[in-house]
Amino acid sequence: MAQVAWQPQVGPQELFVRCPAFEVLYGGALGGGKTDALLGDYARGIPNGEGWIGVFFRRHINDMDAVIRRSKQIFLPIYGPRCFNASKNEWRFPNGAVLQFRHLERDDDVDHYQGQDYQWVGFDELTQWATDFQYTYMISRLRSAKGVQPRIRCASNPGGLGHHWVKARFVDPVAPMVAQVIRTKRKGVEKVSHRVFIPAKLSDNKILDEADPDYADRVSENLDPVLAAALVEGRWDIVAGAAFTEWDPDVHIIDPYPIPTDKKIWRALDWGYKEPFALGYMFEYDGDIILGSEMYGWGGKPNVGCEMPPEELRRKMESFEQLNDLYIPVGLVDGQVMEEKGHGGGSVYELLGGRDMGWKAWPKGPHSRVQQKQVCHQYLSVTNGKSRFKVMRHCHHFIRTIPSLPVDKKNLEDVNTNAEDHMYDMWRGGLTMRVRSRDELRRRAQQRRNRRNKYVQASDLPYGGS
Numbered sequence: 001m002a003q004v005a006w007q008p009q010v011g012p013q014e015l016f017v018r019c020p021a022f023e024v025l026y027g028g029a030l031g032g033g034k035t036d037a038l039l040g041d042y043a044r045g046i047p048n049g050e051g052w053i054g055v056f057f058r059r060h061i062n063d064m065d066a067v068i069r070r071s072k073q074i075f076l077p078i079y080g081p082r083c084f085n086a087s088k089n090e091w092r093f094p095n096g097a098v099l100q101f102r103h104l105e106r107d108d109d110v111d112h113y114q115g116q117d118y119q120w121v122g123f124d125e126l127t128q129w130a131t132d133f134q135y136t137y138m139i140s141r142l143r144s145a146k147g148v149q150p151r152i153r154c155a156s157n158p159g160g161l162g163h164h165w166v167k168a169r170f171v172d173p174v175a176p177m178v179a180q181v182i183r184t185k186r187k188g189v190e191k192v193s194h195r196v197f198i199p200a201k202l203s204d205n206k207i208l209d210e211a212d213p214d215y216a217d218r219v220s221e222n223l224d225p226v227l228a229a230a231l232v233e234g235r236w237d238i239v240a241g242a243a244f245t246e247w248d249p250d251v252h253i254i255d256p257y258p259i260p261t262d263k264k265i266w267r268a269l270d271w272g273y274k275e276p277f278a279l280g281y282m283f284e285y286d287g288d289i290i291l292g293s294e295m296y297g298w299g300g301k302p303n304v305g306c307e308m309p310p311e312e313l314r315r316k317m318e319s320f321e322q323l324n325d326l327y328i329p330v331g332l333v334d335g336q337v338m339e340e341k342g343h344g345g346g347s348v349y350e351l352l353g354g355r356d357m358g359w360k361a362w363p364k365g366p367h368s369r370v371q372q373k374q375v376c377h378q379y380l381s382v383t384n385g386k387s388r389f390k391v392m393r394h395c396h397h398f399i400r401t402i403p404s405l406p407v408d409k410k411n412l413e414d415v416n417t418n419a420e421d422h423m424y425d426m427w428r429g430g431l432t433m434r435v436r437s438r439d440e441l442r443r444r445a446q447q448r449r450n451r452r453n454k455y456v457q458a459s460d461l462p463y464g465g466s
């Protein structure tokens with residue numbers, strides 16, 4: 001009878017290791033058995049021998065210690081200590097199958113894998129990678145000359161620098177356990193693959209629950225409720241370490257309606273070319289600030305810009321404002337556009353319209369980022385079920401990025417600038433300025449005319465007369 005050192009737990013873990021899809025994410029609660037699931041999924045292919053070469057990634061090499069220790073607990077009883085090479089951090093099984101433990105900290109670390117062939121690739125804590133570059137690069141290393149079906153597996157908790165792209169790739173497109181159908185064409189031939197998200201909660205790990213029944217209570221009792229909910233329940237709509245824990249979609253998101261033309265309206269822009277630009281139209285309504293519309297210049301991936309020239313963005317803004325009859329006396333923008341050169345010559349500021357579009361730099365100073373973040377908190381705070389800031393439901397990218405924007409662990413007063421923070425920069429800059437509405441300008445102009453007429457009438461009186 002074959003010796004069994006490990007078997008998947010009934011539930012999400014078993015579904016993960018048996019899933020036939022090419023690409024699968026398992027996550028994301030704390031203690032959901034993610035590392036075990038990855039090791040178990042690799043082990044399922046060991047009988048393929050030399051046709052089964054795998055690599056298991058963590059972002060930092062020091063994070064690999066616990067993974068290697070767990071792999072020994074699983075593989076040593078069956079294969080013995082000779083199969084593990086401690087100097088190379090890899091298993092070489094008797095039939096030729098190989099499992100390497102490696103790290104990918106920087107983008108250029110993928111250069112070590114040029115020309116390598118793998119049939120299994122695993123990423124543990126996938127949201128620790130800020131972008132999908134290393135992940136998608138390693139997909140290109142998956143190939144087999146021996147008829148074995150390659151696959152990529154990953155596991156993660158919500159949160160982290162890469163929360164946005166992981167959520168966008170796996171969680172948002174379809175319901176959990178439902179396969180996304182990915183169609184690609186190469187040389188005119190259509191290829192079909194499948195991508196699946198399998199959620200796991202702490203309660204799904206029965207072994208941990210039996211061994212340490214108080215674990216979930218300790219997490220819930222000693223952490224912020226938002227953080228605890230993300231870690232225990234594996235919820236991707238709330239994020240461990242989020243910068244804006246006040247966010248409440250029931251309070252802050254409102255149904256869209258046309259931007260009122262008689263209100264104070266302004267625009268704010270965080271410019272980007274290789275990275276996304278974020279443009280927002282805000283207006284004041286009964287003392288509240290409403291984000292009424294947005295434009296987001298991304299290339300379909302977090303932190304990847306659409307490379308739209310600034311003069312084209314200007315045309316889009318002019319068209320939008322004319323179509324909606326919007327009077328925009330002021331536009332706020334990061335001051336660096338005053339110096340940055342556009343591809344067609346001239347500064348980005350000039351190509352965006354300069355004074356003609358009302359652009360001016362939002363305030364900057366030694367502590368301006370911290371101060372502006374505090375203003376965002378003040379507007380976002382909820383009192384008696386109400387907030388002073390609201391966003392219309394069609395502002396998809398603001399709603400997608402702000403709730404999960406992580407705090408900077410090195411500076412808790414700021415957000416992590418390596419995350420997808422472009423909408424945030426637009427927002428914090430936009431809240432530094434309030435402008436007068438078209439009606440208010442007309443009233444003030446009429447008041448000035450009235451004062452001038454009164455002065456003229458008074459000057460016509462005889463000296464000393466009344």
